[in-house]
Amino acid sequence: MSSVLAPRHVDLCLLPEMELFLERILSFCIEVMAKKGYMVIVVSDGANFPLLRAAGGTEDPSSADVGPGLRDKVMDRFKQLSKPLTNM
Numbered sequence: 001m002s003s004v005l006a007p008r009h010v011d012l013c014l015l016p017e018m019e020l021f022l023e024r025i026l027s028f029c030i031e032v033m034a035k036k037g038y039m040v041i042v043v044s045d046g047a048n049f050p051l052l053r054a055a056g057g058t059e060d061p062s063s064a065d066v067g068p069g070l071r072d073k074v075m076d077r078f079k080q081l082s083k084p085l086t087n088m
Helices: 022-036 048-054 066-080
Strands: 012-014 041-043
Touching: 012 022, 022 066, 041 066
Parallel strands: 012 041
Antiparallel strands: none
């Protein structure tokens, strides 16, 4: 946790201990991107299960990587809003 907070480059850190809501995450992404033009998201091990379930993904968190699924959801939301977005 301190390695995420110390450098102050991370805009959103998703932890398994948090109650995760995909809609709130997407709204926050839109807000941060409007202000800064870029965003850094860190997803902790174990946070994948709630996110995958919210995104309609697999029920087996041990076999899935949440990164591509979350990226796709963010990209889709920005596309729906006709906002430009690239991923790195």
